[in-house]
Amino acid sequence: MKMMRRESCCKFLVGLILMGGIGHAEEVINLGSRRELMLDGFLFNSIRHLSFRQHQPVEREQVLDFSAPWEGRKYFGFSVTGYATVIPDAGQYRMYYASYFGHRLKPGDPTKQYTGYCVSKDGIHWTRPLLGRVAFEGSKQNNILRQGGRTSHNFAPFIDSRPGVPADERYKAVGGNGKAFGFVSADGLDWRKFREKPIVDGSDPAFDRFGAVHWGNNPTKPRAILDSMNIAFWDAARKRYVFYFRAHLPALDREGKKIEKPIRSVMMCTSQNFRDWSGIKPIDLGEPRQLWRNELYTSMLQPYPRAPHLLVGIPLRTVPRRPFRGGSFGMSESVLMYSRDGERFRIAEEPFMRPGRDVRNWSKHGNLFGWGIVQTSEDELSLYYQQHDHQKTAHLKRATLRLDGFMSLHAGRYPGGVAISRPIVFSGGELELNVATGAGGGVRIGLIDAETGQVIEGFEESDEFFGDQIATVVHWKGAADIAKLAGRRIRMKISMYEADLYSLRFRP
Template sequence: MSDKKKQAALQIGKRIEMFVDDYLIDRMEKAYLKLTPPEKKEIVLRMEKPWEGPGSGIYSCVFKDKDTFKMYYRGTFDNSSDQSQGQSCCYVESTDGIHWERPELGIHQFDGSSANNIVMLGHIAHNFSPFIDQRPGCAPHEKYKAVAGYAPEGLFAFVSEDGLHFKPFREEPIIRKGAFDSHNLVFWDPNHNCYMCYSRYFASNQEPNIEAPRDSAIFLGVRAIQNCTSNDFENWTKPEPNVYDKGVPLEHFYTNATIPCPGAEHTYLSFPMRFMPERNKVTEHEKVGVSDNVFMSSRDGFKWNRPFLEAWIRPGLDFKNWTQRSLIPAWGILETSPEEFSMYINEHYYWGDSYIRRVTVPRHRFASVHGDYSGAVFTTKPIMVEGDSLFINFATSAPGSVRVGIIDETGWPAAYYSAEDCDVIYGDELDCKVSWRGDSDLTPFAGKVVRLKFELKDADIYALRFGS
């Protein structure tokens, strides 16, 4: 293979590459990309305190700080408007991501008592979104930062030393262009060595089939996601809309929950709540609209791939989830075990029994290349081999199987490493070492460009990596 073609080869090093898009894929025969819905688990937090009315439990943020999982979520005791003073940001913590406790913080008064878990009170708490600043050299008294905002003023910033007592970063907004009445997010991104902000704006309504009640916000356009960056958290670039492939439908994205994937941080994942303002399934409910959520990914945080237009989580049989603003994913992916990612959604929004539920995804299994029982094949683009073994994240049925063949630089199956030479793989493993005639050593291919040919029978390939 020529030097020019070698330069065109993908250089993935020893990264985990998930099959959430076609980045690695060259050809597929009867195989296809398949979205993996999460598994619903237990209810972890019921909105049952006096300061947690029916509008509570949304716009949540979760992350780990040392040995403690932390969650921030919206509380309401007066939800008459987005700028009502009867709103709060509440805090809970956990050691396992399942059992959460409300500490009595003693920071803010509610009904004459400070025995509550409120960290921010007033209209600015409507969508208060904290995060740990991972920027190298970040000052200890600004270890925690947060953003919150509303129209038309803009997005405001806050800092804290302990994640509980926040003060304004500055008096004026850090970003002014946008809608900001939803869940706005900021995090430090080591891929670009800057802060990334994802917030909401209103795109022009170009879809003639989108009809909505005469709501002033809706008639501004379609809710959509914008992004901007900053090197210092104070000076930000002009917000730009997320970019999608041609033909991707324009839908109301109410939130975004954008985050680099743990263990594969070069891939950005986003879980927007998708809103249908014109639908009214439960007519006795006081507010119209239905919602679910979707999944999309990006290699740079700006251009987004949406091969899956279906819902990531459907409302299901529970009629109380067929009303507006349920199923909003929290921002954050917790590694609650070596095999499991935990995420969180709200359910029963604006009913009397609203709550937050945990959902789980096996590690790096957000999507797969799937082949059914009749058999399927897919081949990767040219990849530079760095590492002495190939590992795959896969699952099959009992009669299902996976075989992997190596196509060398000549374009032919490598001797002793063809799919026919591959030891048959079956079962369900997150990190399985591939072998050929009992040998997994790939050092003969180190520094060379190969293609991988996968033969699937009732099987899914979720991710791969080269390693030792």
């Protein structure tokens, strides 16, 4: 029986070679020991009778009701808050968010925009510490961290993981609409401008080169650019700071014709020191910017914590000029966006979260996800999103997702399908899978010599796995050690049925 299995496997591989399914001149992926998520076909040369399936988050509890006086409900009858940032930090979670209170005053007072601050031990139960920093209604007994005017409109902090960063600059942030400034802090509470010159202000020639709107086009409205959640962080995989920001760029309509007005999109620039920025350009979406398909209100990108070479975000995709009710300029829904190089991005075909049956989320900021994908348990990611935007019931909720569970390589019922990887080189001693099967499902892994196309003796086909594990180790005849194959060019043959594979890595 074992000989028949091996013979069948070899015949299958020879068939692929004859059909051009496996080529000897393919580029080798140096996988090392990094984790790869099953977001797309990046790892694979051939996929048969399998598909990539997107997974939606599970809605959980409300974590914050925007009911404080400075958040607007008392004065305007609705809350004027948004753009939450959540950061895991030394055994706790920090949250920063914005209140646009001054924008709703008559006459408007943009200086009265605030940054709120909350803390949590578990990412579920949040408290508003009385900071004693900013007076509102004659009292400083509130959780207002700063009154930053336009820089509080979208103040977005992060922890700088760059090696050698000075202790008093460990926390950094960007903030400002019309002009974006950099900020630094030693503790995440006391902030100072890194320098007076803005990171971006619309004056760079790149805005004209790419046809982007900048403040000079509309001097009476400096919010024409950067009027959104703009984010920066240290990208360790590419050893640079990167800044992704709101821009208005030329685009096409649904029929592929150029439209008169630009649409919301995302531009980027980079820096080696957080001081000097260059290379302003639009992100590459792999296709023309198109109204209704990829008009992006935010980006919310970050290095995915378990695979930091991948940038993952849950941006808000806007469908403009389609009011559902009232005077809203349109409506929105959240989508999944990711990149393997920080410049070329893919947007998943299906929404990450639809507006849903609650009519109060069919609005221009419906289910707006904040910045921060954080791990809150051994097997769970938490994400935070705003509901009932600019309404009297506005609040922040938590959603959860399986670790690495944005997408999966999916197999239907028996006999399922097979995926053959591109040539890879790994380091480590075991192959770890994040995988779930049905009661009648299973997954087997075979290892193939990338030079000859022949299965490697002893690794023809692994013991079948069935179950649901975040980190299960593949075994061949009861043994998991594959260290002797490290550094060798191999391919993986993944055979699966009634199963979802979320990620894999070769671990030490």
